[in-house]
Amino acid sequence: MQDPEYVKEAFAGIADRYVVTNHVLSLGIDILWRRRVAGMVREVAPLRVLDVATGSGDMALEIQRKCPDTEVVGTDFCEPMLDQARRRGLQNTVLADALDLPFQNGEFCALTVCFGLRNMEDWERALKEMGRVLKPGGLLVILDFSLPRGKLTRGIYRFYLHTVLPIMAGMITGSSKAYRYLGSSIEVFPSGRKMCDLIEGAGFFKTRESPLLPGVATIYSAIK
Numbered sequence: 001m002q003d004p005e006y007v008k009e010a011f012a013g014i015a016d017r018y019v020v021t022n023h024v025l026s027l028g029i030d031i032l033w034r035r036r037v038a039g040m041v042r043e044v045a046p047l048r049v050l051d052v053a054t055g056s057g058d059m060a061l062e063i064q065r066k067c068p069d070t071e072v073v074g075t076d077f078c079e080p081m082l083d084q085a086r087r088r089g090l091q092n093t094v095l096a097d098a099l100d101l102p103f104q105n106g107e108f109c110a111l112t113v114c115f116g117l118r119n120m121e122d123w124e125r126a127l128k129e130m131g132r133v134l135k136p137g138g139l140l141v142i143l144d145f146s147l148p149r150g151k152l153t154r155g156i157y158r159f160y161l162h163t164v165l166p167i168m169a170g171m172i173t174g175s176s177k178a179y180r181y182l183g184s185s186i187e188v189f190p191s192g193r194k195m196c197d198l199i200e201g202a203g204f205f206k207t208r209e210s211p212l213l214p215g216v217a218t219i220y221s222a223i224k
């Protein structure tokens with residue numbers, strides 16, 4: 001659970017370099033991960049999709065590319081990040097806190113949240129709020145970082161996460177602080193069965209998890 005004011009300020013400080021930094025630090029793999037999420041969304045042929053914590057809009061734009069007939073709305077509480085999303089071509093953006101979404105019950109057929117839930121103040125409340133705006137039978141897809149399960153890979157990854165990554169990100173963005181925060185947020189964020197329990201506790205069912213790479217990220221899907 002994270003301090004929203006700190007999170008907002010941290011993303012505002014790196015908004016203009018966020019996309020490039022992501023692609024460099026992940027060697028472009030984040031693009032493939034988002035494509036996979038967009039593919040899952042396309043399978044349910046949704047009329048309206050909400051991308052929560054859309055940031056600079058990568059996920060929403062990818063869904064728009066894959067589902068040209070779908071109305072895609074991106075929401076985020078950090079105006080400088082949304083500004084980037086608009087500049088990159090996202091047309092429907094709404095400035096809002098994910099814990100208090102300005103939408104009616106059941107407005108959306110699918111909802112995505114990528115690298116966003118981990119940064120929120122109250123994960124359970126956020127998931128319940130996402131469930132509220134999804135229609136019954138609607139699809140939830142969460143993509144976020146996790147820690148590899150194998151001891152050796154986890155150790156190597158932790159060294160990258162807490163030592164190498166803040167230095168590299170600091171060189172690109174001028175702010176290693178935001179990327180030290182990234183490592184600590186990943187350490188406390190639930191993954192695997194714990195995350196599935198959290199999602200089901202918020203009223204979803206048919207929860208599935210797909211670890212990516214050796215588990216440095218995971219895609220969770222569930223049905224409202």
Ligand SMILES: C[S@@+](CC[C@H](N)C(=O)[O-])C[C@H]1O[C@@H](n2cnc3c(N)ncnc32)[C@H](O)[C@@H]1O
Binds near residue numbers: 004011055081119
């Ligand atoms: C790591 S970025 C992810 C952006 C984008 N989804 C992506 O895949 O690149 C996290 C985003 O979550 C947003 N965020 C964090 N907590 C939020 C909240 N409570 N409500 C809305 N947005 C939030 C931040 O402002 C930031 O833009």
